[in-house]
Amino acid sequence: MSLSLCVITKNEEKNLSRCIESAKNIVDEIIIVDTGSTDRTVEIAESYGARIFYYPWNDNFSDAKNFAFCQAKGSWILTMDADEALSSVDKYKILPLLDNEDIDIYLFHTLSYMGSSPGVDTASNLNIRLMRNHKGYQYKGAIHEQICNVNQQLIDKRKVKIEDIIVYHYGYLDKAVAEKNKAGRNMKILERLLREDPEDNFHLFNMGNEYLRLREFEKALEYYRRAYRKFMPGLAHSPKLLLKLVMTLEALQMYEEELEVLERGLSCYPKFVDLEYLRACLFHKQKKYTLAIKGFKRCLTMEASPLHLRNINEVEGYRSYYALGEIHSELGDHEEAYDYYLQAIKAKPNFYMPLYRIAENLLKRGRNMDETKAALEKFFGKNLNAGAYGKLGDIFFSIGRYDSAYEYFLSAYEQMEPNPNIYYNLGMCQLYLKHYQEAYQWFEKIEGGRCCEDAVYRMALCEILSNHIENAERFIQLTPDHAYNKRSLVYKAFKNLAVGNPCGMLSDDKEESNAYVPIIFTLLNDLLKISAPEIFEKSLQLLNLIENDEVLLKLAKLYYCHGYYRLAYQEFVRSIQLFNKIDREGLRLMENIMDLSTGFTI
Structure with a gap:
């Protein structure tokens, strides 16, 4: 039995080698269908001896994939995306599957890395990966495509099997999502599909997923609720719909509705450990400790969810x-x-x-x-x-x-070899220990890398705290576009406040002031860690140099993080009185302070 790898590409020079390397030893041919790359994608594919075809992108994933299948000569097709890779251990489990005459389609376990880099934070899905060629199997649907058979109405479920073979997916890492603008591309397709069929449950679910990925929780909830109105447990995506709906309600702190969905989900899918875990997490957040402990212990006694019910890995x-x-x-x-x-x-x-x-x-x-x-x-x-x-x-x-x-x-x-990150870490330790000149010397060693600019500002901070004001000014001027750089302007203002010189407004425009807020609070956080109360008091005047009605709320949260609970509570109250600003997190922290207040008077 021969095996063809089919991959659709567009500007995948960063990913394609990893994908092909993971499968090249088990496949007989590599089919690359390129939909308009302008980078080295095609050149990389050629270096692996791939058969390369071109297909104009028409906002339809199924069309491109079906075109690739038509080019495949193998008895079986292995379908992957360019930003995926087979597990180096599991890939050798694939070839024996080709000899099973009773099965036509295999689903593998996709493990998607989340966050800033591959690590512990992952999500699981089941995806069709392996199918017999020349049997009429093809995809339908412009996005999140589903398999069908042109020779018959329904797929014979007896010919479909799930295998615990892992495919690693790198496409949901933060950098990849931002670079590819996947949400924008996907939403454009989904909007068209929903215009054609506004109540399609699957498309509503997928549109909710795109908004959730963008952290637009209100919009995500709108689409999930529309899909949930016609909830049918037998649909393949229904368990994921419940899970995503719960996560969205959690983000919006709509706990009562969240619990209702969790209870219904567990009644439909009693082996869905993810839901048991999330219910325990909800009880934990609500400080219902007895229920939370029982829930987490129940997770530990449950078997791992079946693959089709698995999303949050290792909750058991x-x-x-x-x-x-x-x-x-x-x-x-x-x-x-x-x-x-x-x-x-x-x-x-x-x-x-x-x-x-x-x-x-x-x-x-x-x-x-x-x-x-x-x-x-x-x-x-x-x-x-x-x-x-x-x-x-x-x-x-x-x-x-x-x-x-x-x-x-x-x-x-x-x-280790000279490394800017280790220099930076050593410098930060010395800074927080108030060894300003020692910190300065470590920061001075940094000549490049992502922390270089941070190091320059920390050197300026060391000079200000050492009362070497002229040196601090020199470092601030070393930064790019220092006359207009907002971070430079904040440090100049801080330098003037530290020595008692007058300061003008940084900005009286609310929108522009938003850009100053994280810079100021990073500086305030440093000063709190250094425990320099006199100069910290002076630095608080920076908050008066911008136009922002959330600064007291943010200051309260900063105090809370550093264990200054009385000060935190006072700033929460001031934020409410002066700006009418409080959020759910702030209310929760105020409640925590009240619980802790037996040892001091608020």
């Missing part, structure tokens, strides 16, 4: 252990929390968040720093390398133990 494992650790930590039961964090690490050794919590946990339980460091080091084995030292540095930096973090970063520095 490390995620529930970690959640139980978080609950017991909030309840002050640090020993129980510690045990659950350990279980989370055992279940997922490359999941490092429990280590951050364990460090906090041990210190809260009265362990001294040497004991805490020894306990954390054990998780990395006997021989610590630069990566382990760097991670340990991150852990102790995150809990404000900058002296210990500095020691670990220094050990990483001694074992």
